[in-house]
Amino acid sequence: MTTKNTATTSSVITTDKQNDKRGTLYIVATPIGNLGDITHRAIETLKKVDKICAEDTRNTRKLLTHFGIQGDLQAFHDHNETNRIEQIKGWLDSGENIALVSDAGTPLISDPGYHLVNQLGGDGTDTNVAYRIEPIPGASAIITALSIAGLPTNRFTFEGFLPAKSVGRNKVLQANALEPRTQVYYESSHRVAVTIQAMLDIYGSERKVVLARELTKLYEQVFRGNIEQLNDWINADPMHQKGEFVLMLEGHEEQSDDDIIESSSRDLLSILLDELPVKQAASLAARITGRKKNELYRLAMTIKQE
Numbered sequence: 001m002t003t004k005n006t007a008t009t010s011s012v013i014t015t016d017k018q019n020d021k022r023g024t025l026y027i028v029a030t031p032i033g034n035l036g037d038i039t040h041r042a043i044e045t046l047k048k049v050d051k052i053c054a055e056d057t058r059n060t061r062k063l064l065t066h067f068g069i070q071g072d073l074q075a076f077h078d079h080n081e082t083n084r085i086e087q088i089k090g091w092l093d094s095g096e097n098i099a100l101v102s103d104a105g106t107p108l109i110s111d112p113g114y115h116l117v118n119q120l121g122g123d124g125t126d127t128n129v130a131y132r133i134e135p136i137p138g139a140s141a142i143i144t145a146l147s148i149a150g151l152p153t154n155r156f157t158f159e160g161f162l163p164a165k166s167v168g169r170n171k172v173l174q175a176n177a178l179e180p181r182t183q184v185y186y187e188s189s190h191r192v193a194v195t196i197q198a199m200l201d202i203y204g205s206e207r208k209v210v211l212a213r214e215l216t217k218l219y220e221q222v223f224r225g226n227i228e229q230l231n232d233w234i235n236a237d238p239m240h241q242k243g244e245f246v247l248m249l250e251g252h253e254e255q256s257d258d259d260i261i262e263s264s265s266r267d268l269l270s271i272l273l274d275e276l277p278v279k280q281a282a283s284l285a286a287r288i289t290g291r292k293k294n295e296l297y298r299l300a301m302t303i304k305q306e
């Protein structure tokens with residue numbers, strides 16, 4: 001395995017392989033379905049580390065057995081993450097190398113490990129505090145899905161899983177209604193249909209969506225269409241709701257500053273027109289917004305006629 005020389009001159013890069021006798025924490029990506037997607041470095045790393053911390057040891061044991069790796073497996077999941085951190089520090093302090101893996105894909109991406117990496121990475125000010133943490137990159141469902149979606153990928157947002165309850169879910173979807181970047185969500189078989197229905201209710205039918213199901217697996221399927229078509233498709237066959245999903249939504253059309261001013265003036269006038277005649281509504285709106293009274297008068301007349 002190649003080792004990198006890490007500069008110590010910077011005030012923020014704080015780990016130094018050569019002078020640090022402590023072990024390294026490797027964050028190792030594993031396949032999201034097809035075992036052929038494991039990397040050479042992942043196999044080498046899992047073979048050479050002293051301990052492998054795994055979200056589900058039975059699941060990881062199967063993976064290790066497939067690749068002929070023994071591995072000292074240690075459970076590391078959402079419920080014991082905080083307790084495990086001190087123990088992992090102790091192992092690293094005694095010079096052991098540790099790998100962290102999750103059930104599938106890249107650890108920390110909607111998977112355990114954030115607190116561990118956050119605490120072991122230090123706060124960037126003390127070289128003695130930060131442990132060496134090395135990524136062993138590989139598959140992740142988000143990047144895999146974006147690579148075949150055909151939606152803009154120059155900028156995107158990742159929301160992970162939406163809240164399970166409808167109030168929370170709708171709140172997030174409403175907050176993202178005007179988001180111009182492509183949006184990526186993870187979904188499970190239990191909730192994929194209700195999430196698509198909620199998107200239809202909140203965003204209407206026309207927005208483009210791509211649903212990637214069971215990526216890299218036997219029943220891989222990718223649906224491309226608008227929200228209404230996807231809603232029909234997901235309900236057309238119970239099999240369409242089985243498995244693991246990445247749901248990607250086209251961003252809202254970018255709004256110019258003028259569009260934003262126009263739409264907030266519209267919202268304001270609509271409220272004022274419920275209480276006041278057109279002339280007074282326009283005059284009050286002009287005082288609130290600083291826009292010209294005659295422009296707002298024209299807009300108020302249009303709203304009245306709609």
Ligand code: SAM
Pocket residue numbers: 032033102104105106107108109110111139140141142185186187188212213214215216217244245246
């Ligand atoms: N750490 C993983 C990663 O890097 O993608 C994600 C783990 S998260 C607990 C599991 C979710 O990822 C699934 O519910 C699904 O939304 C998505 N996912 C994982 N594997 C997938 C696959 N093969 N096809 C589609 N989505 C997948």
